[in-house]
Amino acid sequence: MDNATMTPEQQARRERALAFARELMRIKREGQEEIRNDYKNPEVREVIDRLRKRNAQQRSSRL
Amino acid sequence: MPNREAPAYEFEALGGSNNVYAFVSINDVGYEVRFKPSGYLLPDPVLSDYVYEMVIDLVYNPFTPELPPVDERISTTIALIVHDFFQVRERGMIYICDDSDSRAYARKRLFDRWYNQHIKVGARFTRYEFPIEIDDDGTVYFAALICRLDNPYQVEMYMAFRRLALGEK
Numbered sequence: 001m002d003n004a005t006m007t008p009e010q011q012a013r014r015e016r017a018l019a020f021a022r023e024l025m026r027i028k029r030e031g032q033e034e035i036r037n038d039y040k041n042p043e044v045r046e047v048i049d050r051l052r053k054r055n056a057q058q059r060s061s062r063l
Numbered sequence: 064m065p066n067r068e069a070p071a072y073e074f075e076a077l078g079g080s081n082n083v084y085a086f087v088s089i090n091d092v093g094y095e096v097r098f099k100p101s102g103y104l105l106p107d108p109v110l111s112d113y114v115y116e117m118v119i120d121l122v123y124n125p126f127t128p129e130l131p132p133v134d135e136r137i138s139t140t141i142a143l144i145v146h147d148f149f150q151v152r153e154r155g156m157i158y159i160c161d162d163s164d165s166r167a168y169a170r171k172r173l174f175d176r177w178y179n180q181h182i183k184v185g186a187r188f189t190r191y192e193f194p195i196e197i198d199d200d201g202t203v204y205f206a207a208l209i210c211r212l213d214n215p216y217q218v219e220m221y222m223a224f225r226r227l228a229l230g231e232k
Contacts, residue, residue: 014196017230020104021196021204024116024159027099031118034081035095038122044085044095047075048123051087054073059089 068180069135071143082115084144085122092131093123096144101157105223110216116157117145142181145209149188152211155220159206167203174207187212191221193228 003011038044074086082098097118102111119141124131148154160170182188189212196204208224210217226232 013230015230016232017194017196017228018198018204020227020230021159021206022198023104024101024157024206025161025202025204027101027116028118028159028161031081031097031099031116032120035097035118035120035122038083038095039093044077044083044122047077047085048087048093051073051075051085052091052093052123055087055089055091 069139071140072136074140074144076147082148084147086140086144087123088131088134088137090132090134091123091125092121094137094140095120095122096141098148098154098156104227105220107219107223110155110220110223113151113153113216114155114157114220115148116159138177138181142177145182149211152214153216154211155214155216156209157206157224158209159204162202162204165201165203167205171205174205178207178209182209189217191224193224196228 003014006014039048072086072088074084077083077085080100084096085093087093098115099118100114101116102114105111105114121131126132145156148156158174160167160174162170178190183190188209191208191210193206193208198204206228208221210220214220
């Protein structure tokens with residue numbers, strides 16, 4: 001059903017449903033942006049670098 | 064527990080208000096999984112403390128600007144992280160598929176496969192899918208709520224999100 005054939009109540013429902021979906025997507029995008037910038041955070045950098053180091057050690061010990 | 068066909072990577076829980084977890088793949092790629100508080104979407108203050116949206120992205124990518132190779136261990140690791148997050152049984156987790164590059168359908172198929180392979184198998188969780196919405200600009204929205212079967216707020220959470228997803232008042 002397209003917008004032209006919807007009753008005003010159906011259109012209002014669709015708008016509310018879309019507003020909810022857009023808000024969920026906004027939270028997701030905000031979280032993605034936070035993650036992409038998180039390596040600048042010293043605490044996160046330390047964890048990631050420690051995990052990278054452990055992976056490298058495991059790889060070299062298998063050789 | 065999830066089906067461990069591929070061994071998980073070691074992960075660390077950094078915690079914080081966004082419940083951050085991190086791990087690094089065999090290709091030296093860093094991933095973060097966050098559970099962002101999203102309960103403010105719900106009108107019920109009791110439920111609102113327990114609702115989170117899961118977000119996954121790359122925190123360290125040595126392949127930039129290319130996307131890194133993926134492997135089965137990544138999905139196993141994310142499943143273990145989700146199990147860890149659900150140690151608090153009252154929690155509910157929302158996931159919405161990204162439609163960038165118009166790939167929402169493909170991402171939904173991937174999410175379904177991941178859920179069936181790693182989460183559903185233990186029979187400890189349930190998933191509610193919400194009606195698909197297509198925005199005026201063609202953006203497709205798929206969203207789902209995952210709860211533990213013994214979550215005491217499971218039905219209330221589902222009903223609250225169903226009302227929102229259907230645009231009911």
